[in-house]
Amino acid sequence: MRVPDGFLQFVYLRNLNNAKNSIAHIQEQITTQNKINRPSDSPLGNARIMRLKQQIQSNESFANNISNSISMLDNSTLSMEGMQTEVQNVLLALTKMNNATVNDDLSPFVADIDAALNSIMDLANSKYNNQYSFSGTNSTTKPFSFNADKTAVVINGDLGGDQKIRLSNNILQKINITGKELFLPVMAQSGNLDSGTAVGGVQSSTSKVYDADGNEYDMTVNYTKTAANTYDLSYEIKDSDSNIVSSQTVNDLVFDTTSGKLKSMDGSNPKDIKIEVQDKKINLVLDVNSMTEKSSASKFVNSLSQKADIFNTLLSIKEKLLNGEKPNAVQSQIVEDFNQHVLNKLSEAGSISNRLSSSADLLQNQKFELLSLLSSENDVDMAKALVDLQSAQYSLDTSYKISSIILPRSLLDYM
CATH class of the missing domain: 2.60.98.20 (Flagellar hook protein FlgE)
Structure with missing residues (x-):
């Protein structure tokens, strides 16, 4: 069967155009370093890439939440460690004043109790990122203050409420120690x-x-x-x-x-x-x-x-000392119990911090895996792309050479 010259010319021009498009496609991949630059390049591959990018974005969001939470929890831990130091100073003063050799003049101990009270108050009102650490979910309100004549401590608002973050789509983690559970x-x-x-x-x-x-x-x-x-x-x-x-x-x-x-x-x-x-x-x-x-x-x-809050207990002890009276056994026990209570909360904060750190490590490993999958799905193998480009260019050059055989001649070919 005879194949018309016109058909051969049509097939040649179509293949020539495909070769040019192939070169343009490879050049675009090399320039962008992406296999898929538009959904039409690979609808299925594009869907996988979008899903992987969404997972990476969620992973980074969880990781940022954890990083900020660890910093906030570290600040609370430092405050509680400072409180523990002050409470231990109070316990030392209580031991000294209950010593049989101490005379009736208890006024020297007043300054110790007052200094510890003010320090604990300042630490209880500590801030991180312009938010009060021990105010629970009401983090813009100062949790503790003295009344007008400094004879009692005023609690401002509700100090409860757990602050929580997401470690994953299905896991919530508490990240704070509330003023309610620590002081009240x-x-x-x-x-x-x-x-x-x-x-x-x-x-x-x-x-x-x-x-x-x-x-x-x-x-x-x-x-x-x-x-x-x-x-x-x-x-x-x-x-x-x-x-x-x-x-x-x-x-x-x-x-x-x-x-x-x-x-x-x-x-x-x-x-x-x-x-x-x-x-x-x-x-x-x-x-x-x-x-x-x-x-x-x-x-x-x-x-x-706890039997009583530490602030008003220290105020009561201070008042008794000013009146020449030693604190009773129950008040001393309240201070000791608060010291142990702070230790327990430090342990709880440490457990939360460890879990956050473990989750951060897990998220980092997951991110590496997701980036690896995304790279294999979308990143261009530059060495292979350059070889493909040279091969496509060679095919195009060859097509140009045989064009003189297939395409019809004109007078220009003889001039």
Whole structure:
């Protein structure tokens, strides 16, 4: 079968154009150093590249969060280490003043207690990145301050609230030590209420609390059922003579009908109940967020984190020293307990920091792997590309040489 010259010319021109396009494509890859420069180059490869870039971006975001969190936690750790040093100075002063050889003049110890108190206050109000370290989620508010005559410490706002970051898409990590858990006595109440209790029935729990002078009080918490899954909470704090020094009622504690967990308090999300009796130097937090409701006998587990807050305890000790009176055994125990409490929180901060560091290392390894996959998917092998370019250029030059055979001649070829 005879092949027309016109068809040969058409095929030749098409192949010539393909050769030019191939050279242009290779040159573009060499210039950009990318195999895929537009979605049409490889729709499947482009989708993989976009997915890998998104994973790398998320990885870098998690890594940045961790880096900032480690710095913030290091600042909190330094503050707590400073507090521990000051508390140990107080313990040393307490040991000296309780020595039998010390005379009735206790005024030299006042300066030691006052200096430690001011230092602990400054450290408790420390900042990182213009945010207060121990204010919980309310990080723009100064957590502690003295009242006008410097006879008591004022707590400004809610010092609770865990700050959390994402270590991955599915993992959240707490990154702060709150002022609530470090400085405040927290009466954490857990257990369960009996859902079978009739409306109007009362379920109660009593535990011991203390003031900054070391005096003991009875605190009774009552849950009065007002409707299905709903209770009113009331508490009373009584002194040794059964006098009520503080009381309060919180309405409408609603428990979830399925899980039994506390769902709301007074129409809002569950929150801590702050108890402050300035004239009695009582300052504590009642935390009932772990209470549940079950179809079983009521059970209460009460746990007091500290007997009294360190600030008002040191103020009380200072006042006693000015009056020529030594601190009592309970106050000395409060200071010792706070020293141990700070050690525990330093250990907790160290554990958080270690986990953050481990996560940072893991993210770094993941990033290297993702970059390797992205490179194999999109990066150009320059040596291979240059060889391909030379081969394509040779083919194009050869095509030009045989064009005189295939393409029709004109008068210009003979001039």
